[in-house]
Amino acid sequence: MNWSILEEQMVSYRRHFHQYPEISHEEVKTREFIRRELESLGLKPFSFTGKDIVVDLQGANPGKVAAIRADMDALPVEEETGLPFASKNKGTMHACGHDGHMAILLGLIHFFKKHQHKLNGTIRFIFQHAEETVPGGANEIVANQGLAGVDGIFGYHLWQPLPLGTIGVRQGPVMAGADKFTIRIIGxxxxxxxxxxxxxxxxxxxxxxxxxxxxxxxxxxxxxxxxxxxxxxxxxxxxxxxxxxxxxxxxxxxxxxxxxxxxxxxxxxxxxxxxxxxxSEYELDYTYGDSAVVNDAELYSLVKEKAAKLFGKEKIVEIKPQLGSEDFSYYTNCIPGMYTFIGVGKEDTQYGHHHPKFDIDETMMVPAVQLLSEAVIEFLHKGEESCE
The missing domain is CATH 3.30.70.360 (Alpha-Beta Plaits)
Incomplete structure (x- = not known):
C-alpha cells in the first residue's frame, strides 16, 4: 500500500469535512459526499435509519463479519482556529475530531478495497450520525438491526489528552455512561x-x-x-x-x-x-442516557498486540476510565467491541476537545488505518458469536 498517497487522500477528505460541518441529525451533505465517494469505488452504500450511511465489503473468502464505525456529526461551536480550511458553516465546527474519524474510515475502505481479493469474511463500515446527542445515533442503528449478523465492532477516537503517536487501550469499562437531569423549583x-x-x-x-x-x-x-x-x-x-x-x-x-x-x-x-x-414544589426530569462503553477482553488483547507490533510497546498506554461518554456503548451492549484512542496531543497543544480552537494532528490518520486494518484482518480469522 502506498501510504503517502493514502495519507494525501485522507487529508483531503478531512479538510473537506472540516470546512462543511453539520450538527447531529443534520448530516445531509456530509452523508451525500460519503455516498458519492463510495459509489466512485464501485460500492453500494445503504442506510439503516435514513441518517447514517453504511457499506459492506465482502472478501473473496467466506468468514465472519466485522464492523468499523466512525461518527459524522459536528458541534454547535463557532470556530476560532484561523485554519485555511476552517468551517464555512457559521456556528458549527468539527471540534471533536469526527472529521478525522470519517477520513480514517474512508482510508480503511480504500485499503480493504485494494486488498478485497485477499480478505476473509465481510467488513461493515458504519458512518454514524448524531454521536453528540443523548441518546445518540448508535441507538437508532442498533434498533434497526444494524448489527444483525455482525460478530464484533471496532471504534476509535483521535484523542488530544494522549501524547502524539501513542495508542490508548483498556479492557473493560472505558467510557462512562451519561445521564441528564433538569430540575424546576416552583416558589x-x-x-x-x-x-x-x-x-x-x-x-x-x-x-x-x-x-x-x-x-x-x-x-x-x-x-x-x-x-x-x-x-x-x-x-x-x-x-x-x-x-x-x-x-x-x-x-x-x-x-x-x-x-x-x-x-x-x-x-x-x-x-x-x-x-x-x-x-416549595419541584419537578425532576431525569433522562437515562448512554451506558458505559465496555471493551471486550479478546479484542482488547488483539488491538494491544497489533499496536505493540506496529509502533512498539513503549507507545501503548493503559488508560484510565474516561468520564466522557460515547454512544458506542449501544454496540458493545450487543456484541464484542473495542474502542481505541489514537494519541494526537503535543507539548504545545493548548486546546482540548469541544474548544473553538481545537485541531487534530493529521499525521496520525495513517497509523490509525494501519492499526485498525491489522486488527480487523486478524479478527476475521477468529471465531466469535454474533448477536441478532
Whole structure:
C-alpha cells in the first residue's frame, strides 16, 4: 500500500469535512459526499435509519463479519482556529475530531478495497450520525438491526489528552455512561424588598446545588466512580424581583446502571426535603442516557498486540476510565467491541476537545488505518458469536 498517497487522500477528505460541518441529525451533505465517494469505488452504500450511511465489503473468502464505525456529526461551536480550511458553516465546527474519524474510515475502505481479493469474511463500515446527542445515533442503528449478523465492532477516537503517536487501550469499562437531569423549583415570586412574602426559588435552587454536590462524597460507595455536575441555572429576569421559579440542569457520569438509579433516587430525596422545608414544589426530569462503553477482553488483547507490533510497546498506554461518554456503548451492549484512542496531543497543544480552537494532528490518520486494518484482518480469522 502506498501510504503517502493514502495519507494525501485522507487529508483531503478531512479538510473537506472540516470546512462543511453539520450538527447531529443534520448530516445531509456530509452523508451525500460519503455516498458519492463510495459509489466512485464501485460500492453500494445503504442506510439503516435514513441518517447514517453504511457499506459492506465482502472478501473473496467466506468468514465472519466485522464492523468499523466512525461518527459524522459536528458541534454547535463557532470556530476560532484561523485554519485555511476552517468551517464555512457559521456556528458549527468539527471540534471533536469526527472529521478525522470519517477520513480514517474512508482510508480503511480504500485499503480493504485494494486488498478485497485477499480478505476473509465481510467488513461493515458504519458512518454514524448524531454521536453528540443523548441518546445518540448508535441507538437508532442498533434498533434497526444494524448489527444483525455482525460478530464484533471496532471504534476509535483521535484523542488530544494522549501524547502524539501513542495508542490508548483498556479492557473493560472505558467510557462512562451519561445521564441528564433538569430540575424546576416552583416558589412564589414577589418584590425583592419583601422576601418574607415570597417563596424564593433562587435560594432553594442554590441550596439544592450544594446538597447535590454531596451525593458523590456522602451517598455513594467510596469506590464507586461517578460525577454529578450542574451546568445550567436560570432564575429571574431583573435584579429586584424574586421570580416564581428557577431551573437547573446537569449531567451524571457513571459506569453502572445501579449507580445511575441511586443518584436519581438521591436527587429526588434532596428536592423533596427542600420542598418540605421551604413550602416549595419541584419537578425532576431525569433522562437515562448512554451506558458505559465496555471493551471486550479478546479484542482488547488483539488491538494491544497489533499496536505493540506496529509502533512498539513503549507507545501503548493503559488508560484510565474516561468520564466522557460515547454512544458506542449501544454496540458493545450487543456484541464484542473495542474502542481505541489514537494519541494526537503535543507539548504545545493548548486546546482540548469541544474548544473553538481545537485541531487534530493529521499525521496520525495513517497509523490509525494501519492499526485498525491489522486488527480487523486478524479478527476475521477468529471465531466469535454474533448477536441478532
Amino acid at each position: 412564589k415570586g414577589g418584590h425583592g424588598s419583601m422576601p418574607n412574602e415570597t417563596i424564593d426559588p433562587t435560594l432553594i435552587a442554590s441550596l439544592a446545588i450544594i446538597q447535590i454536590h454531596t451525593i458523590i462524597s456522602r451517598s455513594l460507595h467510596p469506590l464507586a466512580q461517578a460525577v454529578v455536575s450542574i451546568g445550567e441555572l436560570k432564575s429571574g429576569t431583573t435584579y429586584n424581583v424574586i421570580p416564581d421559579s428557577a431551573t437547573l440542569s446537569g449531567t451524571v457520569r457513571q459506569f453502572s446502571t445501579e449507580v445511575s438509579m441511586q443518584i436519581h433516587k438521591r436527587l429526588d430525596e434532596i428536592l423533596h426535603g427542600l420542598s418540605v422545608s421551604y413550602s
